[in-house]
Amino acid sequence: MFVITADQRDSRSGDDLVPAAIDDVARITGPHATSVAERTAGDELQVADRDPAAVLSIALHLTRLGSWSVGVGIGDVETPLPASVRAGRGEAFIHAREAVERAKRATTRFAVTGDGEAPSDAEALIRLLVELRDRRSTEGWEVHDLLADGLSQRDAARRLGISEGAVSLRAKVAALRAEESAVPALVRMLDRADRVP
Structure with missing residues (x-):
């Protein structure tokens, strides 16, 4: 628990x-x-x-x-x-x-x-x-939140009034792919930690 x-x-x-x-x-x-x-x-x-x-x-x-x-x-x-x-x-x-x-x-x-x-x-x-x-900019968080809500990069670009390339750059600088990969691995680590006798 x-x-x-x-x-x-x-x-x-x-x-x-x-x-x-x-x-x-x-x-x-x-x-x-x-x-x-x-x-x-x-x-x-x-x-x-x-x-x-x-x-x-x-x-x-x-x-x-x-x-x-x-x-x-x-x-x-x-x-x-x-x-x-x-x-x-x-x-x-x-x-x-x-x-x-x-x-x-x-x-x-x-x-x-x-x-x-x-x-x-x-x-x-x-x-x-x-x-x-903690190092993520306000612009990076904007993209993070829109993508987390299920928007595509194209839709996020429209919503923000910027190009898809700009959204992609913001996502890269904000390390959104790294976080996306890390979260499932961290969930598995926590799950294993909870199962230790």
Whole structure:
């Protein structure tokens, strides 16, 4: 099981971002979520999920916002999960707390904790992807978001009022193909990390 604990950065000097982040997590996990994301402290949210693809999507979304330190804990949890994730217990919850504390000190704002080497390997490679995404320009994100919504490069060019060649160049500079290749591999790594006895 995966548990994500995310802590809002500089929450004392800014708006409360927890409600919007909870809505974002619900959109990512969809109706088949293992648990509902909840506020666990003044500026924290937590969610438990079995789906490594959803976990990676949540982590990448929250780190993209730049306002969150994101910790992923991997391990067993007491089942059945309680109705409120705040009442959850088990190794994954302990690991998520350790991970978010490490994430607060990391330049990538992200950490994974679990047993064995697999979580450390996943953390190292996800941090590389986060660093790559942190360097992406506004123009690169525009293309990323349009393609992620299912538009072709031709349709994205029309929407942006630029040539297909310009869209292709933006995609290349933004390393969208590298991310597209990395995400399924990272999902498999997380899945393997969760299956370690």
